[in-house]
Amino acid sequence: MPDRRKRATIREVAQATGLSPAAVSYALRGIQTSEETQERVRAAAEELGYEAHPIARALASGRTGMVGLLCGSLEDYWQQSLAVGIGRALLARDRYALIVDAVGDPQRELVLARQLRDQRVDGLIVQPLDPSAPLWAELAETLPVVSIGDALAGGNSQGEVVFDNRWGVTLALEHLRMLGHRRIAVFTPTRASTPDRPADVHVNAEARRLDLEVEVVVAQQSLAEATDAARRVLEGPGRPSAVFCFSDVIAYGVYAATRALGLSVPGDVAVCGYDNHPMSALLTPPLTTVDWNIGGIVETAVRLVVDVIEERSPARRVVCEPALRVRESTAPATA
Amino acid sequence: MPDRRKRATIREVAQATGLSPAAVSYALRGIQTSEETQERVRAAAEELGYEAHPIARALASGRTGMVGLLCGSLEDYWQQSLAVGIGRALLARDRYALIVDAVGDPQRELVLARQLRDQRVDGLIVQPLDPSAPLWAELAETLPVVSIGDALAGGNSQGEVVFDNRWGVTLALEHLRMLGHRRIAVFTPTRASTPDRPADVHVNAEARRLDLEVEVVVAQQSLAEATDAARRVLEGPGRPSAVFCFSDVIAYGVYAATRALGLSVPGDVAVCGYDNHPMSALLTPPLTTVDWNIGGIVETAVRLVVDVIEERSPARRVVCEPALRVRESTAPATA
DNA sequence: GCCAATGGCTGAACCGGTTCACTGAAGCGG
DNA sequence: CCGCTTCAGTGAACCGGTTCAGCCATTGGC
Numbered sequence: 001m002p003d004r005r006k007r008a009t010i011r012e013v014a015q016a017t018g019l020s021p022a023a024v025s026y027a028l029r030g031i032q033t034s035e036e037t038q039e040r041v042r043a044a045a046e047e048l049g050y051e052a053h054p055i056a057r058a059l060a061s062g063r064t065g066m067v068g069l070l071c072g073s074l075e076d077y078w079q080q081s082l083a084v085g086i087g088r089a090l091l092a093r094d095r096y097a098l099i100v101d102a103v104g105d106p107q108r109e110l111v112l113a114r115q116l117r118d119q120r121v122d123g124l125i126v127q128p129l130d131p132s133a134p135l136w137a138e139l140a141e142t143l144p145v146v147s148i149g150d151a152l153a154g155g156n157s158q159g160e161v162v163f164d165n166r167w168g169v170t171l172a173l174e175h176l177r178m179l180g181h182r183r184i185a186v187f188t189p190t191r192a193s194t195p196d197r198p199a200d201v202h203v204n205a206e207a208r209r210l211d212l213e214v215e216v217v218v219a220q221q222s223l224a225e226a227t228d229a230a231r232r233v234l235e236g237p238g239r240p241s242a243v244f245c246f247s248d249v250i251a252y253g254v255y256a257a258t259r260a261l262g263l264s265v266p267g268d269v270a271v272c273g274y275d276n277h278p279m280s281a282l283l284t285p286p287l288t289t290v291d292w293n294i295g296g297i298v299e300t301a302v303r304l305v306v307d308v309i310e311e312r313s314p315a316r317r318v319v320c321e322p323a324l325r326v327r328e329s330t331a332p333a334t335a
Numbered sequence: 336m337p338d339r340r341k342r343a344t345i346r347e348v349a350q351a352t353g354l355s356p357a358a359v360s361y362a363l364r365g366i367q368t369s370e371e372t373q374e375r376v377r378a379a380a381e382e383l384g385y386e387a388h389p390i391a392r393a394l395a396s397g398r399t400g401m402v403g404l405l406c407g408s409l410e411d412y413w414q415q416s417l418a419v420g421i422g423r424a425l426l427a428r429d430r431y432a433l434i435v436d437a438v439g440d441p442q443r444e445l446v447l448a449r450q451l452r453d454q455r456v457d458g459l460i461v462q463p464l465d466p467s468a469p470l471w472a473e474l475a476e477t478l479p480v481v482s483i484g485d486a487l488a489g490g491n492s493q494g495e496v497v498f499d500n501r502w503g504v505t506l507a508l509e510h511l512r513m514l515g516h517r518r519i520a521v522f523t524p525t526r527a528s529t530p531d532r533p534a535d536v537h538v539n540a541e542a543r544r545l546d547l548e549v550e551v552v553v554a555q556q557s558l559a560e561a562t563d564a565a566r567r568v569l570e571g572p573g574r575p576s577a578v579f580c581f582s583d584v585i586a587y588g589v590y591a592a593t594r595a596l597g598l599s600v601p602g603d604v605a606v607c608g609y610d611n612h613p614m615s616a617l618l619t620p621p622l623t624t625v626d627w628n629i630g631g632i633v634e635t636a637v638r639l640v641v642d643v644i645e646e647r648s649p650a651r652r653v654v655c656e657p658a659l660r661v662r663e664s665t666a667p668a669t670a
Numbered sequence: 671g672c673c674a675a676t677g678g679c680t681g682a683a684c685c686g687g688t689t690c691a692c693t694g695a696a697g698c699g700g
Numbered sequence: 701c702c703g704c705t706t707c708a709g710t711g712a713a714c715c716g717g718t719t720c721a722g723c724c725a726t727t728g729g730c
Contacts, residue, residue, distance in 0.1 A: 009716060020680050025718060033678065054454050055394045056716035059685050064390065074419045084409045088436055096433055096454070099422055112426075119389050119431070223617055252617045259619060282558055282587045284594060284619045344686060355710050360688060368708065391686035394715050 008050040016044045028052070058120065066096045067305055068116035070109065072129040074101040076221070077249065078275050078294065079127060082148070085298035086125060093306055095122075106130040117143060123305040128152060144308035146301050151317075159304035160317045161297055166202050168290040168322040172244050172272045173206050175288070175324055180333035181242035181270060183213045185233050187254070188246040189221035215240065219250055226253025227260075234261055234269065241333045242270040248277040251287055251329075266331035276325055285328035292322040343383040351379045363387070393455065401431045402640055403451035407464040408439040411556065412584065413610050413629065414462060417483070420633035421460060428641055430457075441465040452478060458640040463487060479643035481636050486652075494639035495652045496632055501537050503625040503657035507579050507607045508541050510623070510659055515668035516577035516605060518548045520568050522589070523581040524556035550575065554585055561588025562595075569596055569604065576668045577605040583612040586622055586664075601666035611660055620663035627657040 014021040017040055026032040027041035044050075058064040069086055071079050087097040098121055102109035106129045113135060116124060123144040128136070131147065137154025139145055145152065146159040176184055186203050207214040219229040230243070230253050245251040251273035258265050265271050265285060273280060276291035300318045307314035349356045352375055361367040362376035379385075393399040404421055406414050422432040433456055437444035441464045448470060451459060458479040463471070466482065472489025474480055480487065481494035511519055521538050542549040554564040561580075565588050568575070580586040586608035593600050600606050600620060608615060611626035635653045642649035 010718095011716080021717080022681080022719075023679055026679085029718095037678080051453055053394075053716050055390060055399065056685090057718075059388075059390045059394050059687090060716075060718040062685080062718095074422075080415050080419065084415065084436065087409075087434055088438070091435060096435075098431055099434055100426060100431075101419065101423055103423070118386055223613065252614065255619070256617050278558065279587065279614050282591050284590070345688095346686080356687080357689080357711075358709055361709085372708080388686050391715090392688075394717085395686075395688040397688095397715080 007053075008045075008048040010050070010052070013041065013044050013048060013050050016048060017041055062120075063122050063309075064120050065094070066098050066119070066121045067302075067309075068113075068119070068121035068124040068126075069097045069099045070113055070116060070124065070126040070128075071099065071101050072109065072127050073104040075104070077277050078292075081294050082127065082298060085294060086302055089298055089302040090306075093302070095306070102129060104129065106133075109133075110135050113139060122309045123158075125301050125305055126152075144305055146305040146308075148297060148301050158308040158316070159301075159314060161301045161304065162317065162319050163292055163297075164319050164321050168274060168292065169202055169244075170206055171322065171324040172274070172290055173203075173210055173212060175326065175330065176242045176244065176270060176272060177210045177212060179242075179270065179330060181212075181240075182333070183238065183240040184215075184242045184244055185240040186214050186216045186244045186246070187219045187226065187229065187250045188216060189250065190218055219253070221247055221249055223249060223253050223256070226250040227256040228253075230254040230257035231260060234258065234263060240269070242272070242330070244272045244274075246274045248273040248275040248280045248287060248289055251280070251289070252283070255283060255287075265329050267334065270330040270333070272330055281327065283329075288327045288330040289325055290322050291325050293320055296320055342388075343380075343385040345385070345387070348376065348379050348383060348385050351383060352376055397455075398457050398644075399455050400429070401433050401454070401456045402637075402644075403448075403454070403456035403459040403461075404432045404434045405444065405448055405451060405459065405461040405463075406434065406436050407444065407462050409436040410439070411582075412612050413627075416629050417462065417633060420629060421637055424633050424637040425641075428637070430641070437464060439464070441468075444468075445470050448474060457644045458493075460636050460640055461487075479640055481640045481643075483632060483636050493643040493651070494636075494649060496636045496639065497652065497654050498627055498632075499654050499656050503609060503627065504537055504579075505541055506657065506659040507609070507625055508538075508545055508547060510661065510665065511577045511579065511605060511607060512545045512547060514577075514605065514665060516547075516575075517668070518573065518575040519550075519577045519579055520575040521549050521551045521579045521581070522554045522561065522564065522585045523551060524585065525553050554588070556582055556584055558584060558588050558591070561585040562591040563588075565589040565592035566595060569593065569598065575604070577607070577665070579607045579609075581609045583608040583610040583615045583622060583624055586615070586624070587618070590618060590622075601664050602669065605665040605668070607665055616662065618664075623662045623665040624660055625657050626660050628655055631655055 010021045010024050014024045023033060024041050027038045030038060067090055069083060071083055074080055083099055090097045100112045102112055109129045110133055117139055125146050127148045128150055131150035132153045136152040137156060140154060140157045144158040147157055148161045149163055151160050151162060203214060203216060217229055217233055219226045234257055243254050245254060251271050254271050255265060258269060263269055273287045273289035276289045280287035280289050297320050304314045345356045345359050349359045358368060359376050362373045365373060402425055404418060406418055409415055418434050425432045435447045437447055444464045445468055452474055460481050462483045463485055466485035467488045471487040472491060475492045480492040482492055483496045484498055486495050486497060538549060538551060552564055552568055554561045569592055578589050580589060586606050589606050593604060598604055608622045608624035611624045615622035615624050632655050639649045
């Protein structure tokens, strides 16, 4: 094991300046001390190469400077983007993200949530698999909790960034309807509970409103399984003229299925995705998809949680509006 | 701010069992105490809901249980996969990954490396942008450092997981040669320094050995810029019959360029990538690409760093062999 | 000129564990 | 039965900051 060289402590800086450790502590944070003293202390600290020990500081002050990020499943492209973005946004605010991944298991999610609390993170951002768990309310009592995507049970979390997926669905379905499509298959990924990816409720409501005939198919969000599911639907009787996929990855599966069946996109079947994965613009043909401004979500979530940690009071609930990116995978119905 | 409920301390457990705090500390770690005492302490801890405070433990013991992961740029798909995998592998060993992202800036990389050290991570895994910086040697004196991809300057890091990219290049070029291609364009991403993505040296050596005519093009690893670069090469005189891209994303750019120019893959131009991005299997046509077993790299890097932290001595240098996945984007040369 | 308020700083407790030097008792060989 | 080692456990120092009560010297109001 390498021997960890000792670094200067606050008491050494105190000694060097002839002040008490307390005064040094204050001076370095620019409080309770005269300008002149602060300058002197800063100089001495610089000289000695002093840098406050984050662990000691965390123990004494009760704040670690870390924010937990609990992801439902980091397989998802968009959750990865979210995690990367949140990590950067926190770093820009001099905080660290402690990122953990429940790999799709709701039980594990709760275990990890407790572990993060036990690690004394200052706040928690969670993209919940199971928003209804009572644990969230319990955590929110002692810790700023911000949820992304779904509102948490208990209602006393410190913030929510919700996606207006209803609006996203409406955008996609209206787009397809305007192109003349009436029979539409909707592929939606499986999730433990999905109040805000309202495959059944909202899709059906919109279908009625727009006078569309929809068939909802639940598909694993993996390429292979999405391909199989799409194949079954497109081979079956009464093939839909358009497909709306609640995830770009599922749309890729649909592409693969059309290729296998010798169907063309958008000639035989129009395809609309959801996520605006960067790859989607590069497929043949480029995929029409719903984009949910990940940058905005990231910034909002981080702002909410940091505001609570630093005891400013934030807006508690922010809704992010998605937008439709029309590309070449959707075209007027031919039939 | 929520009031953080106080949790049981080790002294309370000591009180409850009639032992000293020291004895409790030992008992919970199963050392220096009798079986019977350990059982009694565990019961009391359970009863009181006691869980050791990680911050206090870190301060006293000098180990935080965290491993820093310093990524060159988390834009890259494969660096994301690496980060996700390393996060999981560490969690499985009861450690946390502190993931930071230099966003492609070598200066920033060094700043972040120092910050991680100051955060008192127990070890550091780095995928270096600038492997030649003297800082690495300095850090390695006081901290287990494992590098991924490139060996670090100074040579005293505790471990290296190197990719055998030479072998990957050989696999790809031999494959293209066997299909009859002789004029090959090689697209390689820009990086600060790339001893182990030896675009010039090794590609040229292999080209000579295999009697190939290659043109090396440096391209940004973004879709748009790769597309432009590919377009310029494919429009130019003496169009190559095959393209080898040192990143699947660049290959996607090549696909886009061929589409724009009305060329077909693999008919007019064969394309071979590098990364085996999961999307690559789903393109039209599915992309032939070099796969570097990310799972193996992840497991190896984590094992190396944890072994050093826990004072077992590891193999110091591990080479990961890539493999070629032949799909439909490469076909025999027609000319 | 007196009392209160303010500014600048100190000393000591505290955060909650770990670890080290030490002790008493038990075990063991001779 | 004695001296030596081993075992279980204790007490106190320690890790390196923060924070609170308190103190002295000014300053200001009236």
